[in-house]
Amino acid sequence: xxxxxxxxxxxxxxRTGPHRSRLREPRRRAxxxxxxAAGPVLAALASLFLLLAAVAPGWLAPTDPLAIDPAAAFQxxxxxxxxxxxxxxxxxxxxxxxxxxPSLLIGAAATGLGLGLALVLGLVxxxxxxxxxxxxxxxxEVLLALPGLLLALVFIALAGPGVATTIVAVGLSTAPGYARxxxxxxxxxxxxxxxxxxxxxxxxxxxxxxxxxLPNALGPVMVLATLGIGQAVVWASALSFLGLGEAPPAPxxxxxxxxxxxxxxxxxxxxxFPGLAIVATAASSTVLGRALQRRAVAA
Amino acid sequence: xxxxxxxxxxxxxxxxxxTAVVHDVxxxxxxxxxxxxxxxSGSGKSVTARALLGLxxxxxxxxxxxxxxxxxxxxxxGQRAWRRLRGSRIGLxxxxxxxxxxxxxxxxxxxxxALRLHTGLPAAARAAKTTGLLEAMGLxxxxxxxxxxxxxxxxxxxxxIAAAMALDPDLLIADxxxxxxxxxxxxxxxxLLAGLRAGGSSLLLISHDLAVVSSVADxxxxxxxxxxxxxxxxxxxxxxxxxxxxxxxLRAVPAGRPRGTRLSTVHxxxxxxxxxxxxxxxxxxxxxxxxxxxEARNLVRTFSTPGGGxxxxxxxxxxxxxxxxxxxxxGASGSGKSTTARILLGLESPDSGxxxxxxxxxxxxxEAARRPRRTQLGAIYQDPLSSFDPRRRVGAILADALxxxxxxxxxxxxxxxxxxxxxxxxxxxxxxxxATLSGGQRQRVAIARALAPGPRMIICDEPVSALDVSVQAQxxxxxxxxxxxxxLGYLFISHDLAVVxxxxxxxxxxxxxxxxxxxxxxxVFADPRHDYTRALLAASPxxxxx
Numbered sequence: 022x023x024x025x026x027x028x029x030x031x032x033x034x035x036r037t038g039p040h041r042s043r044l045r046e047p048r049r050r051a052x053x054x055x056x057x058a059a060g061p062v063l064a065a066l067a068s069l070f071l072l073l074a075a076v077a078p079g080w081l082a083p084t085d086p087l088a089i090d091p092a093a094a095f096q097x098x099x100x101x102x103x104x105x106x107x108x109x110x111x112x113x114x115x116x117x118x119x120x121x122x123p124s125l126l127i128g129a130a131a132t133g134l135g136l137g138l139a140l141v142l143g144l145v146x147x148x149x150x151x152x153x154x155x156x157x158x159x160x161x162e163v164l165l166a167l168p169g170l171l172l173a174l175v176f177i178a179l180a181g182p183g184v185a186t187t188i189v190a191v192g193l194s195t196a197p198g199y200a201r202x203x204x205x206x207x208x209x210x211x212x213x214x215x216x217x218x219x220x221x222x223x224x225x226x227x228x229x230x231x232x233x234x235l236p237n238a239l240g241p242v243m244v245l246a247t248l249g250i251g252q253a254v255v256w257a258s259a260l261s262f263l264g265l266g267e268a269p270p271a272p273x274x275x276x277x278x279x280x281x282x283x284x285x286x287x288x289x290x291x292x293x294f295p296g297l298a299i300v301a302t303a304a305s306s307t308v309l310g311r312a313l314q315r316r317a318v319a320a
Numbered sequence: 321x322x323x324x325x326x327x328x329x330x331x332x333x334x335x336x337x338x339t340a341v342v343h344d345v346x347x348x349x350x351x352x353x354x355x356x357x358x359x360x361s362g363s364g365k366s367v368t369a370r371a372l373l374g375l376x377x378x379x380x381x382x383x384x385x386x387x388x389x390x391x392x393x394x395x396x397x398g399q400r401a402w403r404r405l406r407g408s409r410i411g412l413x414x415x416x417x418x419x420x421x422x423x424x425x426x427x428x429x430x431x432x433x434a435l436r437l438h439t440g441l442p443a444a445a446r447a448a449k450t451t452g453l454l455e456a457m458g459l460x461x462x463x464x465x466x467x468x469x470x471x472x473x474x475x476x477x478x479x480x481i482a483a484a485m486a487l488d489p490d491l492l493i494a495d496x497x498x499x500x501x502x503x504x505x506x507x508x509x510x511x512l513l514a515g516l517r518a519g520g521s522s523l524l525l526i527s528h529d530l531a532v533v534s535s536v537a538d539x540x541x542x543x544x545x546x547x548x549x550x551x552x553x554x555x556x557x558x559x560x561x562x563x564x565x566x567x568x569x570l571r572a573v574p575a576g577r578p579r580g581t582r583l584s585t586v587h588x589x590x591x592x593x594x595x596x597x598x599x600x601x602x603x604x605x606x607x608x609x610x611x612x613x614x615e616a617r618n619l620v621r622t623f624s625t626p627g628g629g630x631x632x633x634x635x636x637x638x639x640x641x642x643x644x645x646x647x648x649x650x651g652a653s654g655s656g657k658s659t660t661a662r663i664l665l666g667l668e669s670p671d672s673g674x675x676x677x678x679x680x681x682x683x684x685x686x687e688a689a690r691r692p693r694r695t696q697l698g699a700i701y702q703d704p705l706s707s708f709d710p711r712r713r714v715g716a717i718l719a720d721a722l723x724x725x726x727x728x729x730x731x732x733x734x735x736x737x738x739x740x741x742x743x744x745x746x747x748x749x750x751x752x753x754x755a756t757l758s759g760g761q762r763q764r765v766a767i768a769r770a771l772a773p774g775p776r777m778i779i780c781d782e783p784v785s786a787l788d789v790s791v792q793a794q795x796x797x798x799x800x801x802x803x804x805x806x807x808l809g810y811l812f813i814s815h816d817l818a819v820v821x822x823x824x825x826x827x828x829x830x831x832x833x834x835x836x837x838x839x840x841x842x843x844v845f846a847d848p849r850h851d852y853t854r855a856l857l858a859a860s861p862x863x864x865x866x
Contacts, residue, residue: 214707221665222721222773223694232720233709240711 064308067301074121082118086111086272095288105290107280113290116272117298123273124302127188127266128254132246134192135253136199139242143203147211147238148230157204161197169194170256177265187266191256195249199242206238244314251306258299274299324391325350326490326522327372331385334364334371334546341367342546347524349491354513354523356537356554358530358569360788361759364546365526369493372524373412374402390490408438411484413477415496420480421468427454427479428464434486453482457512473653474505481512485521492516493524498532502652502815507859510536528788531573531818531861534558542566572793575818575862579825579841580800583793612679613643613777613809614664614697619673621659633659634670635833639811643678643776644803646810648824648841650817650856656833657813661781664811665699666690677777698770702782704762708754714740714765715750721772739768744798760791767798777809784819796823817860821845829853 074081090110098105104113146157164172173190180186210216211234219229260266261275269276274295281291327349334342342364349355359365371382374397387395389405397405406412414420421430428450435446451461457478468476477497484492494513498506514536517523527533533540534554541551542563550563561567572583621634633656641647651657662668664675666683675683677697682690701707708717718736737747743764754762763783770778780799784792796819802808814820820827821841828838829852837850848854 214701214703215709217665217667218699218701218707218769219709219720220667221694221697221699222769223691224720225691236711237709 060308061312064305064312067305068309071121071125071302071305074118075125076122078115078119078122082112082115084112084115086116086119087270088112095284097288098290104294105288107277107288107291108284113277113294116277117274117294120272120274120277120295120298123184123267123271124254124257124299125250127184127191127257128250128302130188131191131253131257132195132249134188135195135249136242136246138192138196139199139203140239142196142200143207143238144230146200146204147207154204154208157200161200161204164194164197165201170259173256173260174263174265177260182260182265182268184267187257187260190260191253194256195253199245199249202242202245203238206241207234210234210237244310247310247313248307249310251303251310254302254306255299326353326390327524328386328388329372329384330387331383332368332371332387333381333383334367334376335381336377336379340546342371345543345546345548347541347548347551349522349524351490351522352517352520353539354517354525354537356525356527356533356540357543358527358533358540359543360528360790363543365543366495367546368543369412369495369524369526373406373410373493374399375406375412407434407489408487409490411487411489411492413481413484413492413494413497415499421476423468426465426467427459427471427482430479431464431483431486434483438487449486450482453486454479457482457485458508472505473501474508477501477505477509478512481509481516485516489521491522491524493526495526496528497525499527499529503817503856503859503861504652506532506861510861528790529573529861530558530569530789531575535861542569569790572790573818574793574796574816574822575860577822579822581822582797582800583822584790584797610645611643612640612676614641614678614682614779614811615676616640616660616664617674617676619660619663619670619675621656621663621668621670632656632833634663634673637673637830637833637835639828639835639838641777641809641811642825643809644807645825646803646812646823648820648827649811649813649830650815650820650827651830652815652856655830657815657830658781659833660830661699661779661811661813664779665697666694695773696775696777698773698775698778700763700766700770700778700780700783702786704766705754707766708762710753710755712753713750714752714754714757717754717765718750718768718772721769739772740765742771742802743768744794758791759787760794763787763791763795764798767795767802771802771806776807777811779811779813781813782815783812785814785816792819799823817856818862829856 088111090106093102093106093110094108096102096106096110102112102114104117106112107116142157142161146154146161149157172194173187176190176193177186180189215237216229216233219233224232257266258273258275258278261273262279264276264279267273267276269280277295278292278299281288281295284291325348327347329345329347332342332345332347333340345364345368347355347357357365357368367376370376371380372387374394376382384395387393389409394401394405421427428447431450431453432446435441435449439446441449447464450464454461454463459475459478459482463471463475463479468479471479477500481492481494481497497513498509501509510532513523513525517536523536525533525537530540537554539551540554540557542549542557542565544565549565550557550561557566558570561570574583577583616637616639619634619637620632623631623633625631635656637656637660639647639649649657649660659668663670663683666685666687669684674681677693680693682693709720712720715736718739722735722739736750740747740749745761745764745768749757749761749765754765757765783799784795787795799810800823803810810823812820812823824841826839827841827844828835829844829850830836831850831852837844837848837853844853845857848857
């Protein structure tokens with residue numbers, strides 16, 4: 022019957038009738054929803070904590086993350102130092118909380134930069150002629166052929182270490198992936214009846230681009246970008262771990278991991294907790310991104 | 321018809337959750353008999369058919385006083401019993417063969433499946449049988465090695481029937497088997513089904529189109545809202561319908577209805593004096609009826625095919641639409657209708673030839689020069705949903721279209737409401753997403769959008785072919801009303817000859833990229849000069865009683 026044909030399009034309204042109720046019985050559906058929602062709820066709580074740490078670290082951890090106390094070096098987790106102390110007696114909990122801001126900042130800024138760059142590349146390839154599309158396509162493919170982290174390393178080797186270069190390096194290496202998605206979205210939208218209808222109505226190309234093409238092309242990419250922030254945080258930490266990002270005394274998760282590595286044999290907490298913070302950030306942004314993706318598909 | 325019917329159903333109820341969708345349906349299908357189940361989308365006809373196959377779906381409650389197939393009681397049959405019946409004794413053909421056939425497998429394997437699962441035949445015998453089946457369906461033996469994507473719509477549908485007939489089922493259920501096909505392919509499939517019935521198979525034919533089934537069916541059952549309203553011999557139902565709904569359906573069939581007669585009883589659009597006023601502030605003054613609105617001269621457009629050949633999508637196409645009149649453009653799928661429409665809309669450039677819009681050059685012209693005058697030419701498409709921005713509600717879609725009008729006045733929600741009233745929709749629908757509307761409502765929104773900039777000429781590309789007959793009737797009537805009120809010129813493109821005949825003043829027949837015949841509609845119908853037009857006329861289904 023007509024149902025399959027009529028249902029196309031990203032947005033489906035509430036439907037009544039046989040097919041919907043056939044899919045799932047109400048009670049089972051509620052159970053599924055609960056089980057499914059637990060992950061995103063946990064991820065949302067973790068993200069909330071991270072955001073709070075980034076915005077007001079002093080409120081969550083009043084201790085100075087840089088305060089040295091040689092007498093209290095290498096202390097295991099205790100009531101005084103929840104997550105222990107490092108080789109100079111600095112409080113690891115305070116350092117992790119204070120490290121959230123640079124990590125998230127780098128992650129978000131790098132993703133934003135990557136998206137911006139990808140937008141330009143994707144639009145040029147998607148809207149340009151066959152030659153332009155092929156040209157941009159080959160560049161993107163070469164970039165994709167190199168591992169992203171390697172690309173970032175090359176860039177830092179050329180530009181020197183630091184927070185700004187880390188952002189640019191990670192942004193550069195994530196851009197090709199996004200660019201490809203934007204290109205294919207733009208390509209398929211460009212010939213779609215929806216855009217043709219707008220052209221027939223006499224809208225200007227700029228208006229069609231801004232009001233119809235971009236919003237629809239960016240939708241799926243924005244969901245992916247949520248996933249990408251976690252990835253960018255991991256990469257930024259990896260660069261710091263290699264000594265190419267934020268410099269050591271500053272509280273940064275990757276740098277903390279690197280510093281703790283030397284003492285791994287007897288002070289596991291120095292590496293374990295910063296590592297946990299990285300994993301939690303990446304995992305929660307991934308889970309949230311997935312939940313968004315599911316909603317986008319189901320809506 | 322022998323004494324014991326092949327299929328006997330009494331008091332069939334199907335419900336999902338707390339909603340009942342089929343109530344107390346009783347059917348009989350005799351051996352070698354064809355029963356047509358006719359109704360609109362949502363009338364429960366497909367659910368009924370699926371219940372007869374044990375495929376009503378998970379969560380469905382199927383109960384029946386009697387569900388008897390060839391002496392076997394099926395009302396309590398389990399999955400295993402159903403599987404033995406399906407394929408071997410009852411075959412199913414679905415509407416959309418492109419979706420129903422696995423795109424990665426050849427047609428031959430698709431047919432072979434049924435033979436492999438239900439018979440112990442060796443591979444060579446199965447291959448011979450597959451070839452035989454394909455040939456019986458009018459396909460070449462070589463088609464067995466092709467995939468669904470390589471076949472035309474009509475060939476796919478016939479391949480699907482071949483698969484369903486592989487095991488010589490006693491009963492073949494065909495759910496809208498011709499709805500997606502053009503007139504010729506439809507005629508072939510209908511011939512095929514008639515042939516199967518003559519060969520002794522029983523048929524249950526499901527359709528929303530009375531004209532289609534009337535040529536094949538022995539008996540017709542009219543279904544609405546999950547109930548059978550009336551059933552009887554085809555002749556009797558068509559000539560002396562008992563139920564008002566049946567009469568309404570019969571009226572909605574455009575075949576044989578002259579131009580100007582109304583097809584629907586529902587009033588298509590509420591005339592509103594205000595809306596008339598707002599559409600008079602056009603930059604382009606209303607031309608006198610009969611003056612050329614859209615005129616194409618010698619359009620040529622070729623495409624190179626992957627095989628290195630050249631496809632003439634438009635081969636020296638000339639046509640002329642007069643202001644306030646309708647030109648019907650009819651042809652099979654692939655005849656170049658849509659390419660021509662795209663050239664006329666300025667979406668694609670012709671290799672040569674020109675188009676004038678209201679006496680002014682239109683094609684070829686740089687897009688920037690054309691854009692300010694785009695408000696004079698509107699378009700309505702077959703699938704309105706895909707032509708709407710999925711992120712927007714109806715109100716935003718119409719406001720967006722209104723803002724493109726050259727009249728740069730503040731047009732607000734009031735005008736969206738006016739537009740919706742103009743096409744006979746409740747202004748409250750402005751807050752809905754198009755995906756939540758019915759097919760007919762969506763097409764009305766699409767018409768409202770086309771009207772928003774105040775065009776004098778509209779190109780309608782298959783505007784009703786995705787709609788039920790009764791909804792189609794309302795849309796056709798609406799287009800008629802709008803033409804009378806706003807003086808619109810239409811180019812009406814369709815593969816459905818009956819529809820085109822009903823709406824058009826003049827007719828152009830397209831075949832292989834050429835206009836093979838054109839003239840006043842009734843003249844073309846009365847005295848078709850070209851062989852292709854004659855073939856098209858012969859293929860077009862009409863109500864058998866006529």
